[in-house]
Amino acid sequence: MKRRSWLAALAVGILACAIAAIAAYSAQAKPDTKKADEIEVLSLWGGSEQAAFLKVTAAFTKATGIKVKYTSARDFIPDVRTRIAAGNPPDIGILPRPGYIATLASQGALKPLSSLGLSNAYMQGQYSAGWLKLGSAGGKLYGVPAKANSKSVIWYRPDSFKKYKFKVPKTWAQLLALTKAYKAKGLVPWSVGAGPQQSQWTLTDWFENIYARTAGPAKYQRLFTGKLPFTDPSVANAARIMTQIINNKYVLNGIQGVLGQSFVGGITDVFGPKPKAQLYFEGGFVGGIATQQVNKNLKPGKTIADFPWPTIKASLDHPIVGAADFAAAFKDSPEVRKFLKYISTGAAGSIWVSTNAVISPNKKVPAKAYPSVLSRAEAHQLATAKTFVFDGSDLLPGAFGDTWGFALQDVIQKPGNIKSILSTFQNKIKGQF
Amino acid sequence: MPVEPAPPLREGGQRIRQWSKRESYEGIAFVLPALIVLGIFLIYPAYFTIRLAFYEGDFRFNFFHYIGIDNFKELLTNDPDFLDLSKFPPGGALINNLRWVIFYIGLSLTIGLALAVLAVRVRYERAVKTAIFVPMAIAATAVGVIWLFVYSPDPDIGILNAVLHGADGGFKPIAWLGRPSFVNYALIFAYVWASVGFVMVVLTAAIKGIPADVMEAARVDGAGEWAIFRRIMLPMLSLPLSVVTIWLFINVIKVFDIIYVMTGGGPGTSSRVIAFTMYEETFHNGRPGYGAAVAVIMLVLIAPVMILNVRRFRSERVVA
C-alpha cells in the first residue's frame, strides 16, 4: 500500500508540473503572434564567435529597442530547409555560402535587398563591387556582407619557434621542411580537425589555398563556378600536394585522428592547456576562438601568432582566399529592415571588429577599429591583397560545399584513388550550377 | 494467462445476441477518433511518401516533375553512398544496415542470452538486471553523448583510450569514430550497450518459465550444463528469442538518433544508415523525392515484419 501511494504521489507530481507548464505556455502569446519588437537571426556561430555577434546585437537593441534572438545551427542547411517548409523561417540568416544563398534566392525564399530599403546605390557606397557581386543572385542583391575573414593564414606558437630556432616559412618547400623538423624533434607537427560537427570544410580550405597557388586565380574562379570540371588534372595535382602534409606521418593521431576531430578540437590540440601539436591551419577567426574560448591564457605574439600561407609556385605569389558571411532576409518587416540597415553601417562593423573575431568588408570601418595585432594584420592582408579569391566550396550551389568536403575526406584516406573520387564528385555536380 | 478472443456473438448456453444497429454505431464511435487520427497522420502520409518517391519533388515538397522509378534506379545502381557493390567489402548505407543486422542483433542476443542464463542462478539477479537495463530508459541522444566521451581520442577524456594507454604506455590513441573501417562497429556497440537490457529481461522471464524438473531430470541423467543449454533451454526459448530478434530488427531499420548525434553519418558518409540517408537527402540535399524513395525502401524492408506480426496475432487468436 505504501508503494502504491508513493507511486500515485509521483504521478500526481509529474502531472501537476506538466499542467503548470502547459498553463504557463498557453498564458503567453499564441504561437502565431510574435512579439512585435523582436527578430530572430540564425547563423552557425557558437562560443566566442557567437558572443562577438551578440555584442553587435546588443548595441542594435540599445539603439532601436528591438530585441534580437540568436539561433545557432552549425548544420544550418537542413535547419533552414525544414523551417522554410514549415512556413516558419527565421527573420534573417547570416550564411557563409553565397552558393547556397543563390539557391535560396532562386526558390524565392529570400527578399531582395532593394525591396527592403537598401538601394543599390547605398550598398555601393558601403561595399566594394567584389563583395556585392558575391551577395547577388540573378542580378539582384540579396545578402549584406556582414563579416569576413582571411583564410590564408597558418597559426603557430612563437614560443615553440623561438625554442627550436625555427623561422617562419615562406614557401611550401620550407613549410614541409618545418614539418619534418618538428617531427624529427619528436613532436607532432600538425593538427587538423575535419570530422565531427560538419568540420569537413577545413579540408576544403586547405585545397583552395593550394589550388589558388598552383593553378592560379583564373582557373580557381572557373573551377568553383562550374566552368572547369573537377576532373581537370590541376585539381588532382592540388589534392596530391595536400596529402604531402595531411597524412599519417605529420598529423596528430594520423588520418583517423583528422576524421575524428572537430575544427575547434583541432584548435584546442595546438593552443589548449595541454598542447598536442604545433601548427594549425584555418582562417583568421581562429585567433578569436583560441584566445577567448579555448585558452584564455594565450598571449598574441608570444604563444599564438599566424603567418601567411606560403607560396607554392613562385609566379603565382600570394593569392588570398577569403570568406564572408552574408545577412539575408527571409521575411520583410520594419524590424528586419532596421536590422539589415544597421548591419550595413560602419558603426556595426566597428563594434564587430573590436571583438577581435572578424574582419569587416565594410568600406566605412577604419583601420584603427581593429584592436589587436592579430586582427590588424589580417585586415591588412585582406585590404592589400593583390589577388583575392573567395572560398571556393562556399561558391558551390546548394549543399555541394559539404559534398566536396566529403570528397576531400575520401582523398586523404585513399590518396591512390584521387582520380576516381574526383570523377564521382564531378558526376554529382555536373549540371547543378 | 489464457487469452480469450473477443466475446463472440454466439455463446454456448447464453442468449444469442445479435448486435443492434445502435451497438454498431456505438462501437464505431469508440474507435472512430483513433481511426481518424491514424488515417490523417499515419496512413495518408504513408501514401503521400510512396507517391512522392516517383517524383523529383521541390523545396516545398510538392509533387514536382514525375520521373517514374528513376529515384529507385539511382539509389540502387548509381549512388555509392547508398549502395556500393563495386568494391569489396561493399559499402553504402544499405550495407551498413546489413552490418547492423548481423552485429547488433548478433551481439545483443549473445550477450543478453548469456547474461540471462547466468543471472538466474544468482541471488542478486535483480541488481544485475537493473544495471544492464538502465541504459534502455535513456534517450539515444544521451547514449550518443555518453559514448562520445568513451570513444574520445584524448586519453584524458575517453576511457577506452585511457585503458589502452594505461596498458601500454607507448600506445597511440585510436580515434574510434574517425576510422571509416571501424566507425560502424563503434556505433553498433554503443547501441548494443543500450539494448542488451531488453533482451536480458525478456529472456530471464522466459528462462524462469522453463520447468525446473525437466532440467533436473537431465542433470540426474548425467547431462552437462552446456548440453542442457543447447538441447533443452534453447528450443524452449525459441519463441521469446524470435520476438526479441524481431524487436531488434525493427530497431536496426529505424536507427537514426545515435548516428545523428555521434557522427552525422561520417567520416564522410561511411557511417550512414538508410534512416539517416532519408533525412540527409530530403533536408540537407534538398531532394524530397529521392528521400521518399529511401523511406519506401525502409517500408519494404520492414513489411515482412508487419506481415509476421499480423499472422502471429491471427494464429494466436484461436485458443483451446
Place this chain on the structure above:
Amino acid sequence: MSTVDQAVPLTARTRSERLIGFLTRTPIHIALITIAVIWLVPTVGLAITSFRQPQDIATSGWWHAFTQWDWTLHNYGSVIHATGMGHAWVNSLIITVPATILPLTLGALAAFGFAWVPFPFRDTLFLIIIALMIVPIQTSLVPLLKLFAEHGGLNKGYWGIWLAHTAFGLPLAVFLLRNFFITLPKDLIEAARMDGASNMSIFRRVVVPLSVPALASFGIFQFLWVWNDLLMALIFVSDPDKQPMTVRIPYLLSTYGQEYNLLAAAAFLLMAVPLVVFFALQRYFVTGLLAGSVKS
C-alpha cells in the same frame, strides 16, 4: 508458473557442499559482476564529469576524480541558464505530457470498442492497426511537415508534434489495451449491460478502474518514448524556443563541442526524468515494453 529460483536449495546441504557450490559458481559471479560494472561505467563516467571543474576535465580523466575531490554544481547552473537547457527541459515536458495523454485516451476508447463492442469489420480494422505498429516515422516526416504548414501553422506551436506522436503511439496503445481489456471478467461486463448501463459508462465505471496497470504501462512507455524522441522534434518543432532537450543537445555539441562539462551536465539533465520514472515505475515500464513485442 514453475519455481522461480533455479539455485540449488540451500537447506539440505553441508557446509562443504555449500562451499563447493559457491566456488564452482565463482566464475559466474566474476563474469556477471564484471559485465555489470562495465555496463555501468560509461554512465557513471558521464555523471562524474558533470560535477567536475572544466579545467580538471581537460587535464585528467574522470577516474581521477575520486582522488581529486573538487566537485561543483557550476556546470549544471551554466547549462540551465546560459545555454537554455532549463528552458528546453520544460519544453520536453510540455511536449511529452499531452503526447502521452492523448494516445492513452483515444487508444483506450478504441481498445474498448475493439474488445467489447461488436461492430462490422472490427477484426479487419484491428489487424490493420497491428500492421501499423511498425511503420517508420520517415514515411510521415515530409507529408506532415507540409500538412502542418498549410493548415494553421501547426508547426509553429506544439499541436503538430502532439498529433504526430499521438498517431504513432496509437497502434501500440490500441494493441496493448485491447489485449488487456479482453481479459477482464466477461460476467462483470455482461452484468453491467443487463443492468442497462451504456457502453460509455461501462467503459468509465468498470473497465478503466480495473485497467490501471495496463494504462500505466502504456502511459509510462509512451512518456519515455516521447521524452527521448529526437527525429520528430527535429522536424515538427520548428521554433527554436520550443525545442526539447533531445534537439538542443546536438546543438550544444556543435557549438560547445569541446566543453565536456556542459555536455555532461546537459546529458544528465536529459536522463534524469527517464531514470526517475524508470526506477519508480520499473514494473510498468517493463510490462509496456514487453507488450510491445510479446503478448502479455
